[in-house]
Amino acid sequence: MNALRQSDQCHVLSCGLSWPFSPQTSFHFVLLISLLFNPLTALILSIHHTPIIRPIRMVLEQEGTLSISGAELYTKSWLPDGPVKAKLVFIHGFSDHINRYPAFFSHLASKDIAVYGFDQRGWGRSVKKPAEKGLTGPTTQVLSDIAAFLSQPHLLGSPGSQEPVFVMGHSMGGGQVLTFAAEPKYESLVKKARGFLLEAPFIGFSPEERPSWLKITLGRLAGRLMPHFQLVHKIAVENLTRDKHVQVSIKEDELMHDTGTLEGFAGLLDRTNDLQQGKMKLGKEGVVKSLWVGHGTADKTTWFEATKQWFEGCAGGVKDRTLKAYEGWFHQLHCDGECSGEFFEDVANWILERAGGEKEEVVKAEEAPKVQEVAAVPEVADEGSQKAEAKL
Template sequence: MSYEEQTVTGVDGDDIFRCRWLPEGEVRASLTLVHGYGEHCGRYEAFVEEMLSLGIAVYAYDQRGHGRSGGKMGYISSFRGLLPELIRVLRWAAEEQPNRPRILFGHSMGGALAALAAAEAPERMDLCIITGPPLKLSEDLSPLLQKIAGVLGTIAPRLPASKLDPDRVSRDPEVVRAYERDPLVYHGMVPARSGHQLLGIGEEVLSRADGIECPLLVLHGSEDAIAVPAGSEELVAKASSKDKTLKFYAGLFHEILNEPEQAVVRADIRDWLAQRLAS
């Protein structure tokens, strides 16, 4: 395995951290990895190792305002505004691995962004894998609170509005502790503008889901208290893909790749990919 990292100027002028893992031997495919809100691409080591064992080269980056990239930490002025940087990383992967299958993987907010990319830039990928996309709002989030978030996001976009609960990330206390101690994870209050953008992700993505035509795998923990599982169900139902798979994992929280059963989840992804890369 070889690893390389680089910092490039992003489409909006901020520094963007990017990295690449290449497997030993022949590269069978490329996979572009998109992390979720508040985290960074370095939290996916076990998943990356699984992909490398399949002969898949992995390309990843820290989104603007996250990890080692520039921009105000945790601040998202526009969810859609994150798409051009993803497209650029997809292009980077395809240019380095021409004539090989192109896989897009995204988790949480990154999963929603992957779905949007699959719908609006289908020529950039051949397979799409999404875990825990936040496409449906929790029932305890009242319409009034949603409206307030929209107002604050407009008139006071950087006002601290809420904070993510680390205990909702995983049932594994070691994962939670590592998350809390990780200096590259955003531990501050979610700015009002970011909160407003996160609340609007579902409508943005689901209204365009019929544009998704590539083979699609969507995985979700049944006890996810951050991203309501029903959103994944609606995404798969609306996608136009002839080859689409939805799986719920009983009892698992938001980060299914960081749960005690993570090996089972990785094996499911591995099997799904192996079947499609062999054809």
């Protein structure tokens, strides 16, 4: 499982065509053709020696397992082929797994940001038999798993990484990351992180997905009697992304099993309720150094308005904080069609701007939090879509 896999390397012409040769070989080839047909061009090329071909950055993918409290959890990393400027730990969402984000993670790695993730207990390749589907354990177990992963020596463990470490969560994973950051038990570990990022965090149900009060109450009661009872909860793929190809990919992915346990659902509901009611705050100054939140205003799975209300009322202890509203976007910002490249760049730039050192942590206390709005985007086409997706 620890085998190192390297993605195929190729070189690309300025016009975007694939080319199988190295830049140096290609330059000599072009020079030879120029000598035959246009000596003046050959002379200019030989003087400036400016290759018209540039190499694509190579991303290294490394798989493994990590033993945590009796469970063997699947891990994967996306690593730059050169010096690392920052590290990002990513926590996935409900009925999700870490291999659903290849385009996003490869982009970050190409920007010298190493990405580390794992399939959480009950999800993805960490499930070894049907009875383990959705078997996350209570919230205490979920947070303990996150802490154990972060405590590895190359991340936040003693002595810790030389490069700044950031922590990011998507959807349910975003709610878990927020709960972790607000939990006093893990304050010393949270302080070591350079910043936290949230993609469409599950702070509140969207009106389309909100269950009734009676259903929630009965579910909690049943969970106490049969905590490991499995229940299938499907989310309409049309509510996750506008990309038709991604919608098909979600339906065909057998690892996205849509199965939770009553105990797991109860924990998710409790975390969400605590966040929405303001019980989980980042109020202690200096614990969380920096915070970035991105959410689509047309998200039909988690509610943008709940995220905005939490950001405005519960993140006061973080002076360096930004909320970006993606106007008209759906739940999966990382694969909502061709526009997702903007999200890639937003995340990469925010991390790199804070990866330079402690001097960037100094933010004037009187500065208001940044709330960014973006223009509406057109409906995405079916062509050229990205196959990287996550769920709740």
